[in-house]
Amino acid sequence: MTRAVVATSGADPGTGLLTVLSLVGGESLDISPDRVVPKLGDSALPPGGMSGGSTATASAGTAIMIAAAKAIDDLLKLAAAPGAPFDGMDVSYADGQVLAGGRTMTFGEVLRALELPSLSVTGSSAPGEELTKHSFSSFGAQFCEVRVHKWTREIRVSRMLGVFDSGRIINPTAARSQIIGGMIWGVSAALHEGLEIEANGRFANGDFASYLIPVNADIPEVDVHFVEYPDTLHNAVGAKGLGEIGTVGMAAAVANAVHNATGIRVRHIPIQIEDLLEES
Incomplete structure (x- = not known):
C-alpha cells in the first residue's frame, strides 16, 4: 500500500x-x-x-x-x-x-x-496581512457549581461546564481531553495549588507529598462543548488555539461560585478554608 x-x-x-x-x-x-x-x-x-x-x-x-x-x-x-x-x-x-x-x-x-x-x-x-485586520482569539465560557460546608467551610466542586469557540476542531477526542485537563488545572489553581515559603526563603511544600493537586475525588464530571465555527480568515485549516483557553476561566468561575454561595469575595488563590472562616 x-x-x-x-x-x-x-x-x-x-x-x-x-x-x-x-x-x-x-x-x-x-x-x-x-x-x-x-x-x-x-x-x-x-x-x-x-x-x-x-x-x-x-x-x-x-x-x-x-x-x-x-x-x-x-x-x-x-x-x-x-x-x-x-x-x-x-x-x-x-x-x-x-x-x-x-x-x-x-x-x-x-x-x-x-x-x-x-x-x-x-x-x-x-502569518498573512489578515492578522493586522482582525482578531483571531479563541473564546470560551466556563461555569461551575460548588458546595460549601456550612460549618467546616470545605469547598467541593460538584459540576463543571465549558463551551468554547476555537475554530474548526481537527481531533474532537484530543480536543475534549485537552480542555478537560485545562479545566482541572483551573480548579487546582483555585482550590489546591499554593507554595508555602519559609522565613529562610525555602519552599515548605516543594514536593508532591505536600504540594496539593486534585485527585479523582476532587473533580466531578466535566461537560465540554465546541461551537465549531471554522475561521478560514485565520488560516486555511480554520483552526484556532486550544492550548490555554481551557484553563484561563476556570479559577475565576470557582471564585465566583464560592462568592455566590457564601457572600465572601476572595481575591487570591488558592481559596482556603481559613479565608471563609474569618468572615463567617
Missing part, C-alpha cells in the same frame, strides 16, 4: 500534533489517515513552528494543505506528460486516484508506471 509521509521538525509534547499531521494530511490528499505516516522532532526535517502559544495545529495544518495541493498538482502534470499513463489527457484527482477517460490509477500506481520512487514537495505557511 502506498503511503504518504508528512514530516516537520516540530514536536508533540502532548499537544496532539502527531495525530493532526495524519488527519489533515489524509484529508488534504483525499486518502485515509491511516495511510499517512507522520514524522516529527528531527532537525533534518522541514522547519516547524514551536508547539506552544496555541499555534501548532494552525501553522502545521496550513503548511500540510499547501504541500498536498502542490503534490496533487505535480502528480497530475506527471500523469499527463508525454509517454505517461494519461499522455495528453485531461486528468483530475479524487479519492487518492488520478482519473481520465474512464480509467483510474492510484497515486502509487502512477509513480510506479513512471519508475519514480516518490514525489516530494514542501509547503510553508506564515
Whole structure:
C-alpha cells in the first residue's frame, strides 16, 4: 500500500500534533489517515513552528494543505506528460486516484508506471496581512457549581461546564481531553495549588507529598462543548488555539461560585478554608 509521509521538525509534547499531521494530511490528499505516516522532532526535517502559544495545529495544518495541493498538482502534470499513463489527457484527482477517460490509477500506481520512487514537495505557511485586520482569539465560557460546608467551610466542586469557540476542531477526542485537563488545572489553581515559603526563603511544600493537586475525588464530571465555527480568515485549516483557553476561566468561575454561595469575595488563590472562616 502506498503511503504518504508528512514530516516537520516540530514536536508533540502532548499537544496532539502527531495525530493532526495524519488527519489533515489524509484529508488534504483525499486518502485515509491511516495511510499517512507522520514524522516529527528531527532537525533534518522541514522547519516547524514551536508547539506552544496555541499555534501548532494552525501553522502545521496550513503548511500540510499547501504541500498536498502542490503534490496533487505535480502528480497530475506527471500523469499527463508525454509517454505517461494519461499522455495528453485531461486528468483530475479524487479519492487518492488520478482519473481520465474512464480509467483510474492510484497515486502509487502512477509513480510506479513512471519508475519514480516518490514525489516530494514542501509547503510553508506564515502569518498573512489578515492578522493586522482582525482578531483571531479563541473564546470560551466556563461555569461551575460548588458546595460549601456550612460549618467546616470545605469547598467541593460538584459540576463543571465549558463551551468554547476555537475554530474548526481537527481531533474532537484530543480536543475534549485537552480542555478537560485545562479545566482541572483551573480548579487546582483555585482550590489546591499554593507554595508555602519559609522565613529562610525555602519552599515548605516543594514536593508532591505536600504540594496539593486534585485527585479523582476532587473533580466531578466535566461537560465540554465546541461551537465549531471554522475561521478560514485565520488560516486555511480554520483552526484556532486550544492550548490555554481551557484553563484561563476556570479559577475565576470557582471564585465566583464560592462568592455566590457564601457572600465572601476572595481575591487570591488558592481559596482556603481559613479565608471563609474569618468572615463567617
